Amino acid sequence: MFVFLSSLLLLLFLSLSGYLEECLCRALPIFYPNPTRISSTRISSIPVPPLLLSPANACSPPPLLLILVSSAPSHRDRRDAIRQTWGGLASATASSSLTLFVLAVPDKAEERSALVHEAVTHGDIIQANFTDSYRNLTLKTLTGLVWALQKCQGAQFLLKTDDDVFVNTLALSAFLKERQGLQYLGRIHWRVAPFRDPENRHYTSHEIYASDHFPPYCSGTSYFLSLGAAGHILQEAGNGPWPPLEDVYVGILAKAAGIAPQHVAKIAGSASIPHNSCCYRTMYTSHRLTPQGMQEAWNMLKETEDHWCPPLTLLFCRTFGQPLDKGEN
Structure with a gap:
């Protein structure tokens, strides 16, 4: 009886902490093809818009570590919060990281002008013409x-993240x-499962993706990619049309490229963790922080x-984190 209870408690701990998923995902490569040689020609032919x-x-x-933060033009306060905290010079030097923001073109002329001024001031914005x-x-x-x-090309790893995510760059590096x-x-x-309702913002048509479940x-x-994995994934992109869910699409491309995802328990994903110093020290990323919360x-x-x-800090942080509402990223 003692052995059974001990085993049950261990299984519960592994499940709640995320370590069980870390173990299970090690079997995923069995179901993936072997990666093929990277073709620079295929990557260069991806029809991304020109850079502005x-x-x-x-x-x-x-x-x-190159950190690419997906941001909206109107989120200047979030970008400034990142610059003043984990994306600043002190953090970058200590962790050998570089934080850049990826944006497109806003509708309003004043926002376009402000974004150019911001880019000149900080030198950390990538903007493409769409x-x-x-x-x-x-x-x-x-x-x-x-x-x-x-x-x-000299970077070893890429982190794609959002502008409401706190990153513990030192622990991560x-x-x-x-x-x-x-x-x-x-x-x-x-x-x-894909959302098939055209009114849903996550809508994915059968033409874009026909299967009942995403990989x-x-x-x-x-999420993190080694630079080599990014090359393998990108060469599978083709000409589109592309699903609007970027993380889903990267997973689809990774499956085609033979790059199996690996679960990391200390990455919060779409949950926000308790606003606690030990959680921020333990977790590599934490989601849904306001600019004030970031500071x-x-x-x-x-x-x-x-x-x-x-x-047991990791168990506490994951157990008492707040998941997003269904349908959010």
């Missing part, structure tokens, strides 16, 4: 990945230094660098 803004010499010297909208998120992600392969080979890492979603994919709030999390991280955290 591109930070010159941003990757000189190249970082260990309308900035929810349905164009896939195009925005592909633009960022293409930019990385063309302009930042230490984790990534131990990873080798083709990597596609994040919070895995399993057996997600396993990493939550678009934050508070950064202050907690700095002020408690040597603070002891309980062994």
Whole structure:
């Protein structure tokens, strides 16, 4: 009886903490094809729009981790919060990371002008010539990945994330230094069915994707690719049409490329974790922070660098995190 209860408690711990998924996803490569040789011709033929803004010499010297933050033109306060916290110079130097923002073109002339001024001031904006909208998120992600392969070939890893995500760059860099080979890492979603209602913003037609379930994919709030994996994935993109769900599409491309996703328990995915210093120290990413919350999390991280955290912190952070409402990314 004791052995049974102990085993049950261990299984419950592994499940709630996310470690069980880490173990299970190790079997995924069995169901994936072997990756083929990268074709630079196929990558260069992806029809992404021309760039309007591109930070010159941003990757000189190249970082260990290139962070591409998908942002909307009106989210200047979020970008500034990131610049003042985990995306700033001090964090970048300590973690060998580089944070850039990926945007498209806003509708209003004053927003377009403000974005150019912001880019000149900070030198951290990638902008391509297409309308900035929810349905164009896939195009925005592909633009960022293409930019990385063309302009930042010395980077070892890419992080695609959103502008309401807090990133523990120092802990993350230490984790990534131990990873080798083709990597596609994040919070895995399993057996997600496409939305077939044309009125839903996540609508995916049968013409774009015919199967009843998407392959396993990493939550678009934050996922990591080694540069080599990004190349393999991009060469499967083709000419479109592309599903509007960028994280789903990356998962589809990864399946075609033979790059199986790997679950990482310390990536929050689409859940927000408790506003707690130990959680921000333990988790690599944390979702749904306001600009004020971003600054508070950064202050907690700095002020408690040597603070002891309980062994079950990860379990606490994941158990008491708040998932997004159904239908959100």
